[in-house]
Amino acid sequence: MKEKITMDLFERLEKLYTGLVCDVLDDELGFRKNVYIMSHEIRPLYFGAVVTGRAATALAVPVYTEPAKPYQGELEFIDSLEPGDVVVATQSGAMNAGLWGGLLSTGARYRGARGAVVDGITRDTKAIMGMKFPVFIRGIGPADSKGRIDVINHHLRIKCAGAWVNPGDVIFGDNDGVVVVPQDIAIDIVRLAEEKYEKEKNFEGGLRKGATVAEMFERYKIL
């Protein structure tokens, strides 16, 4: 029977770095061909931001008229978040306004969300940085979403910044980027990444003692 993903897995992940997880997905489990890494154009809002948690997804699209009930999908989505969730949303390429902002960050945190990854725009960056809410984003801008971008669906499979994300997948973002770990292999991946972490420390120790990178690669078979 499958082991359940619990909060401590997210905490263990936070001690690692995203490169390690990518390497393990690549090499140990044959995921090289799969699309599980977001574009390098998604960046943390501030240096040191780290996010780990369970994907809660939303699909937003460009629109050109004000809806009858503005923000309806957005508000429903925020109020549906649960502890351990990470918001993962896409604006489907629209960059003329931001889905994300300060009030949503506050709302999401009060529901227990651990951060947000949005292929789009955020505003209220000063407030978000002040509350240390880890937001990963494509860009920053002041325009509101009303009449420009609408959440048309949530809690469904989406493609976000080039990566496929299913609700419940484990999200890991740090200063190197954002990785999506399929939920049914997440526990194994974290364990393997922890093992690789040890090897890298030894490799680096060897370099510090004067070994060549070729010698260390020969010994540890990693880079």
Place this chain on the structure above:
Amino acid sequence: MKEKITMDLFERLEKLYTGLVCDVLDDELGFRKNVYIMSHEIRPLYFGAVVTGRAATALAVPVYTEPAKPYQGELEFIDSLEPGDVVVATQSGAMNAGLWGGLLSTGARYRGARGAVVDGITRDTKAIMGMKFPVFIRGIGPADSKGRIDVINHHLRIKCAGAWVNPGDVIFGDNDGVVVVPQDIAIDIVRLAEEKYEKEKNFEGGLRKGATVAEMFERYKIL
């Protein structure tokens, strides 16, 4: 009779943030369709930079030969600046050299300019950051403009980073972006933005007390 824009308006604006001003332009005055927000690709040179003031515009274009009198338009423009001005200039897409730099920042500040917004490139970033001159820019590079980019006109209507700017419009830039407020409505816009600022504080206070975003939106009709 129209109220005159004075320096204290710029100081009031500095206490707000650009998102608020965009919302007011959108909702209260029906400006949603208008092009008054610069592209999210224009970024402040350093975190915390804020600029407010009156637009003083310059049009620069790519050239491929050294002019007879190098820098002529650029020098004239800088020496024409007045207290309260914000430089707003475009390089018309050329990214191989920078119009802006340290000496121009020093020159502009000595004429009383409050900052610069350039759809182009700046250099001398260390010096500019050292003097805390708020520069908003598309990119950073070391090459000089001579024989590459020329100011062909100034103090005229231009399109800068997607936004139309008339000389005298009120410019507001912060970490979320740069907004252009038409001068004849600027006083009203600032007042309305101040009012919306209060509502947002209350909305956020409600979230902190455990309200859902839907409840707060229902009460304040803002997001």
Place this chain on the structure above:
Amino acid sequence: MKEKITMDLFERLEKLYTGLVCDVLDDELGFRKNVYIMSHEIRPLYFGAVVTGRAATALAVPVYTEPAKPYQGELEFIDSLEPGDVVVATQSGAMNAGLWGGLLSTGARYRGARGAVVDGITRDTKAIMGMKFPVFIRGIGPADSKGRIDVINHHLRIKCAGAWVNPGDVIFGDNDGVVVVPQDIAIDIVRLAEEKYEKEKNFEGGLRKGATVAEMFERYKIL
């Protein structure tokens, strides 16, 4: 007989800034048409990073299968570095993985390299920033190069971020960008840049005393 480039030239350069060197290449030695400035899209990994040294070049290209001997070219290249070298490498446009990272930074530093300029992706940014190794890069991402990018040749002429680089050219990168100085004129260029540095100080001093930029340009003929 040509004067030899020694380490102290790199130290003199570090006291200047890249804009000065570009101006001297442009004006004094007629290099304006030449391609010696890298694209503004190459940025230092952290503010304050400065790199000077002798170019050691590598050519990497996108691949789609794992090589028989993974990382072979990369390891050879790192182990061939010598004191005073600056790594200059291109990923030939591939942005789906990073050639550069923490272990290579450690390895390069232990060989005596003074920094790295890579038209591509780095990972392990936290570790690299922690060791203050000056890396100039197009982007940041967590994916490893194995099966995605291969070093196919090194120590040869390459085009990196729009600039032609020959092994042995003098590389200078700071917060304003990266410049390539052909090795046979490097000593002259540094001397001329030092002279221009003095003029700029005087120009700026004049502005601080209230002169117009036009007056100062008239006196010093520089901008």
Place this chain on the structure above:
Amino acid sequence: MKEKITMDLFERLEKLYTGLVCDVLDDELGFRKNVYIMSHEIRPLYFGAVVTGRAATALAVPVYTEPAKPYQGELEFIDSLEPGDVVVATQSGAMNAGLWGGLLSTGARYRGARGAVVDGITRDTKAIMGMKFPVFIRGIGPADSKGRIDVINHHLRIKCAGAWVNPGDVIFGDNDGVVVVPQDIAIDIVRLAEEKYEKEKNFEGGLRKGATVAEMFERYKIL
């Protein structure tokens, strides 16, 4: 009382060319600043295609899951078309599949539609060209829209290839591009374009008799 737009207006337009209509919108009616010309990246599927008629709009967006009822919005929209309509639709930037194709062209023509302008992809180009249905499009590709692109709304204001389009606006596309004429000024615009057409013939006649372009511009004040 406003004159009603009838089919013969579309036939008169077909004898003109889009450049003339743009000039009239620019000069005679002060529309220069308005966004009524689609991007030059929208091209006719075959040389000689001309479309005129009344805009019937549809908004499609990228999706990543198959809807419960596939194609629902698309089918409703096609079956709602009326004689004189021109389909105007946007895929909101998604280029991985095509909204348009051969069966929709046949369906639209049987409802009386006069052509289609889609900021997106079409397939079945051989069949469409065979039936001489004027399609203006951003690109060509073989993939179907199911699970990739969905029509979420129709008969509403949209932005298509940079131009705002209201249902009922007059659409004019030829080998030079696609123009949107607001419906309440369409009759005046066509009349003025017909007048300018005469002047251009005379201008060209003058050139053929050896006049300079400056002389002819002096006489006709047009170019």
Place this chain on the structure above:
Amino acid sequence: MKEKITMDLFERLEKLYTGLVCDVLDDELGFRKNVYIMSHEIRPLYFGAVVTGRAATALAVPVYTEPAKPYQGELEFIDSLEPGDVVVATQSGAMNAGLWGGLLSTGARYRGARGAVVDGITRDTKAIMGMKFPVFIRGIGPADSKGRIDVINHHLRIKCAGAWVNPGDVIFGDNDGVVVVPQDIAIDIVRLAEEKYEKEKNFEGGLRKGATVAEMFERYKIL
């Protein structure tokens, strides 16, 4: 035991169109998520070009120095082609020169190749069109590959214009685009595409008799 792919399969494919094959891959065999369709930016050199056959792949990359033996990989690759092959090659994003041209088209045809799909540039377009060799390409330019682009490997798995291609996969290109059919399912796919072709004819026949698209979709469940 698997049925062998023979030349007549290629001839059957030529009677269909690429959209049909995409639909079958999507719906009948669950390939929707897979990357088997090349970018819409790959276009046939002339209208009416159709290519079907077995993929023979080559990997070319940008270089900046003339190789010791110019064109070596390219010549080897062309001389290795066999009857039924379709050249599938990528220039890895380099667009400053062309891998493909008139002499290679002649050489390839004399080896029995049925066409070429190159994510890159071709030259000698007049000659190629004169000999009716079906070339699918990203762009057209006059510059030769020597010292600019090198074939570094051939007959291996590559990514070409966004699609993964294994040697031996079945390639199908027509005016709508280029599709890659994995070789072990190619025979089934062609049979299913032939069946769907019949349904589409009936659907279209219904429309011509006045049915709505909704009625025809209800009956045939295809679009």
Place this chain on the structure above:
Amino acid sequence: MKEKITMDLFERLEKLYTGLVCDVLDDELGFRKNVYIMSHEIRPLYFGAVVTGRAATALAVPVYTEPAKPYQGELEFIDSLEPGDVVVATQSGAMNAGLWGGLLSTGARYRGARGAVVDGITRDTKAIMGMKFPVFIRGIGPADSKGRIDVINHHLRIKCAGAWVNPGDVIFGDNDGVVVVPQDIAIDIVRLAEEKYEKEKNFEGGLRKGATVAEMFERYKIL
């Protein structure tokens, strides 16, 4: 003493193709590093268009206000053309309007110009194709230049679509692209291209008799 370029050189060039000229510039005269080939994004307006002649250059830039004397630079430039000239102009990246069109084509032809190469937009394509005036262009659109694009200088060195062009350089465009041949080597280049043309015929003849491309390359040392 230098031989003068006469009309018959342009006629000899027309019998060759641009690829040949690029090869000769590359190999015989060491021009590989130089920028003498325009971007592949510049295309002939119609298949079969060929242009040869002497460059007459114009520099146009984006503007945002109507000039006091509209079209002044444009009209002066057209009226200054002489027999044998080819218009070479750049819009400096602006794509929202076209410098070129039908009346300018008529005017240019009446002055004796042999064609036009514009890094920008043309309109009136039907008329231009009707008069068989060879226009090479980046795009097609209906909008006029007034208040959008201005000719600010002419008969000076410009960069056009990535290639440096001096007034008087020999321009050669065909379906493969556009090449700029510096005027002082043009006569030699044409002669060498004619010689290479013969070798290519023999190479192709060999292939038709069954030789491999490797054998033919071994014999002729060209590709």
